[in-house]
Amino acid sequence: MQGHSHYVPTSGIGKWMDSRLPVPRLVYDSFIAYPVPKNLNYFYTFGAILSFMLIAQIITGVVLAMHYTAHVDLAFNSIEKMMRDVNYGWMLRYLHANGASMFFVAVYVHMFRGLYYGSYKAPREVLWILGVIIYLLMMATAFLGYVLPWGQMSLWGAVVITNLFSAIPLVGPTVVEFLWGGYSVDNPTLNRFFSLHYLLPFMIAGVVVLHVWALHVTGQNNPTGVEVKDVKKDTVPFTPYATIKDAVGLIFFLILFMWFVFFQPTYLGHAVNFVPADPLVTPPHIVPEWYFLPFYAILRAITFDINLIIFTIPSKLGGVLAMFAAIAVLAFLPWLDTSKVKSTAYRPMHKQFFWAFVVVCLILGWLGSKPAEYPYTVLSLIFTGLYFAYFLVVLPLLGLFETPRKLPASIADAVLAKVRKGGAPVTAGAAAAPQTKG
């Protein structure tokens, strides 16, 4: 897809630079002339939205760090001072806190988009796995960040999550002590969490570079799942077409983001985190932020020891393994899905299973927010089973039994067929050669 470069430096400085460090050429080839399939819909703007959110989180985060004190006696008050005394501190903090939530909104849309259009299939396996790694780093960053205000939910969230590692056989307790830097979640823990919370976003940025690189090697997938055959007919240049579409998507996304920041800034948080951390009192109901709820439900679903004849997995380790497996299974998706057809638009059976899977994830999220009681525990187990069944049973078998619909010969054919069917008043010239309109 990358083809050879068409960049022609015009100015003297441009020519001088191009033969020394061709950054303008890289930008031109990657974000201006880069060909994108002409049928990309708004679900494809979330990559750009996510890039924006990463930069926004880094900028607001760096600024907040100027006012934050990572010490158990001072952290909570430094945040309250930030909210009251620092100029626009309230806004910067709400941008950062709600920004984390919006980051996950965007990443979930982005991931389900990938699932729906089969964007993980050959030749985009590495691209997809890099995405899974970014998602893992995002989860770690969000968790570390949530601990920093040192409220009740911060502390107890940290206690619950760090104790997950004590389930590791033999070395578990030592690992946990090394995570804590003490005998409990305490000041050393808060300090290292702050340090790592500052580090990880830059690691995410690094993997994002690889993610975009891999994307630009294979080229983008598209709603038909048919690869680009003729760059002239099937694609349009990134600028202005994708740039403007991404900008429109971003504006609507920002409207939602700003609505939260200015009208419902604490809606996505927990009231109990406005109580300073107290290691003697557990909040009555520990729940993670909404974006972790499905995995939290899976963690709590395993309440029994798993007897594997040769050895027994204790319930705690079982829950931890199930939770990590729920994320790890995503990395194997390119090989679990046996269907040759990428886009679900041409897979009538998968379309139903896909939406069923979305519903399963939503219900798991709801279960994660409920107390660990009957009937939620039993339901969590059932829906955990359904979650894994989608990856381990449905996707491998569906490729063998499903009869896909006929694929269009090319992206251009699909676009033209849609125009004819819809009868939209598009002139033939515009549909055939939109790039000339620039």
Place this chain on the structure above:
Amino acid sequence: MASVQHSEGDRRDFLYLATGATAAIGVGAAIWPFISQLAPDAGTIAAGAPVEIDLAAIPDGGQIKILWRGKPYFVRNRTEAEIKAAVDVDVATLRDPQPDSARVLQGRAKWLIIAANCTHLGCVPLGNQGDYGGWFCPCHGSHFDTSGRIRKGPAPTNLPVPQYTFVNDTRIRITGAAAAV
């Protein structure tokens, strides 16, 4: 230089291996301080020295929570009925089989001293609640009996008993951490 083949390796092979091994040890030695610094520091260890607790103020059936090494511990003055309930259980039916006598000091069965972090994921269970009259963990629903043993729910083991001794009839000294969590 014509190469001479030695089936058991020559001086060059030895030098490669020796250099490689030295480099590996050097890298390991350079990394170790970065791992080691994660461990509890000397101040943290010193702050975790043994602590004494006065029992005189705890009434029959009462319980206090103390903080040691940043973690809570329950000190419960058990009633006769609670002790009986704990002793009468068939140990073989327990997930983490332990008789009540193994969880208290001999002749001091009234006093139960246990770590107050649930062995599941570390929440502090609530006293006098749950199906067995001991503790109930609100986070993930573990039930503990009046001996602090796990009876129902996800916690894998009993609430552990720390190392402690009686200084006199109304004073204990906690000297060592409970194992695990």
